[in-house]
Amino acid sequence: MASEPIIRLRGVTKVYGTGPTAFQALRGVDLDIEQGDFVAVMGPSGSGKSTTMNILGCLDVPTEGEFLFRGHHIERLDRDQRALLRRKYLGFVFQGFNLLSRTSALENVELPLLYRGEARAARRDQAMAALDKVGLKDWWDHSPAELSGGQQQRVAIARAIVTHPDVLLADEPTGNLDSERSVEIMELLTDLNQTSGITVLMVTHEPDMAAFARTIVNFKDGLVESVDTRHRQGERVRAH
Amino acid sequence: MLGTTFVLALRSIRRHLLRSFLTILGIVIGVGAVVTMVTLGNATTAAVQKQIASLGTNILQVRPGQGFGRGGGGPRPPEFKPEDVEAIEKQVTGVTAVAPQAQTSVTAIYNGNNWSTTINGTTDAYFQVQPWPLQAGRTFNAPEEEAGKAVCIIGGTVSTNLFKGADPIGKRFRVGDVSCDVIGLLTIKGQAGFGGDQDDVVIMPIKAVQRRFTGSRDVRLMLVGVDQAYETSQVQASLTSLLRERRNLGPGEEDNFNIFDTKQISDTLTGTTTLLTGIVTAVAAISLVVGGIGIMNIMLVSVTERTREIGIRLAIGAVAREVLLQFLVEAIVLSCLGGLVGLIIAQIAIVAIAPVMQVDFVFYPGINLIAFAISAVIGVVFGYFPARRAAALNPIDALRHE
């Protein structure tokens, strides 16, 4: 792919804590993510996957190294600038769904639009469209407690894509779901990637889920061990 | 952005009704207490002032004896005589009129109705020195006063109990052994708060009372009206020296009479009720501050409880300022709501308590506005600290919070 990568990490390190208790979670990560790619991030527990996702999601900053988003250096942005970047370009899906309790699916999905200052009617329409996309149009007035795990995660995905982000980041989105529900989520992500052109980055432990991705990035001990791009679109290899 | 924040704050309040209710409870009680206390205090002061005004303000009450709590032993001081009344009227400058009084208890009888009351002998001056208009009829004329005729003006209580609603003017009834014609009916004055029912009285020319009831020329009490243009204290001083002279008191001797300035009583009583209102209001104000601390407390707890929610908001792109504003607006909306509920409760409490305290229900816009403004300020002040804490959270840590 000749075009400039949408995300580029160069020599990114992350040190948690200071002094004798300091722990180096990332030890110089280099990574390029192409626009429109569907990437699965794999690797043993503690290898730095979540740390990397947090940095990519502008929730955290690298200790050292460069982070370019569409060619712009953003490793030195301040808190508010990073928040605005998240608001405009990024969508997040977490393992634990992280929906607001006692709040309807619709209001949950609306939330990012509220922070964007969208008008009431526009918020409603866009949120309903996003819920429709994840197949939960009829469940708009249900609160998280009234939804199954798979449905909750789909609401979370609707919330992440309602702003039409460039990149969707998902940290173990199927970690709390059974395999049938997991496949549904994967199909949804694949669909979003293919029809909406959203670049998807997803952390997973399960090769079955990673098989939906086009590129697989393997982490080990705070470093990128390998990048595997052999999966082509539509060619779902069953790994063992 | 404020509109968004407002929507968010309202949603959050609506979703956690119990928590919101507990949060505002302190403010509700504080505002309610302050407004109730201040309103009832003001109403009491107004009522006291009204009662005192009904006694007349520019009046000196002159009695024999050394006043309250003094001169226990010794010979009884001499009573005043009609000559004293004349002398004061003629010789003391600044005196408009002097009303002598001679009183005794009697039973009044009319048509089988018995009523124990006080008979008060005085002159027409009585109605000049104090504002007490007649509801019907007339006051004494000079021949009646001179002759000591058995004519009388009765108070509302006597009229009600003797005549049972019939027009008393022109009726003849018995007081003790005397038959007496009613020539006038006084307007209702109401309870004095001290001194009992002012309307329970029969007023007769003093000469009639002296001759037919007390059997002496003694004057028990003089009401001295003071001209508005003169200082009451100056008139009181000249009155004192005149009476000392007339009662042959030497330079070293104490007064054997006392002079009460009703204006002074009025000032003292007003001062007392104002002080009491102040103290009670201060206590209520403290409860308002405690209410504010309550808001802060619950807001702080809710920051802790809501850490994950704050994490979610930050993660989907809320900037710190927006989270701060949301918490702040939530606190302000809550405290204003508390203030409003407090105001309503206060009005209900006032309507309920006012009749018991025998004061009128009055709505003072000032104190209501002030109390509401204070509750809003409390929202800002005590909401700011928890809000800042919420805004300062790191999204990752906040999300990881269980």
Ligand SMILES: Nc1ncnc2c1ncn2[C@@H]1O[C@H](COP(=O)(O)OP(=O)(O)O)[C@@H](O)[C@H]1O
């Ligand atoms: N906030 C933190 N403070 C200290 N150490 C952390 C923190 N977050 C993660 N770590 C450590 O960094 C390493 C990498 O963590 P993480 O990126 O979450 O791994 P993964 O998601 O691949 O399991 C782990 O050893 C973890 O204990």
Ligand SMILES: [Mg+2]
């Ligand atoms: Mg992880």
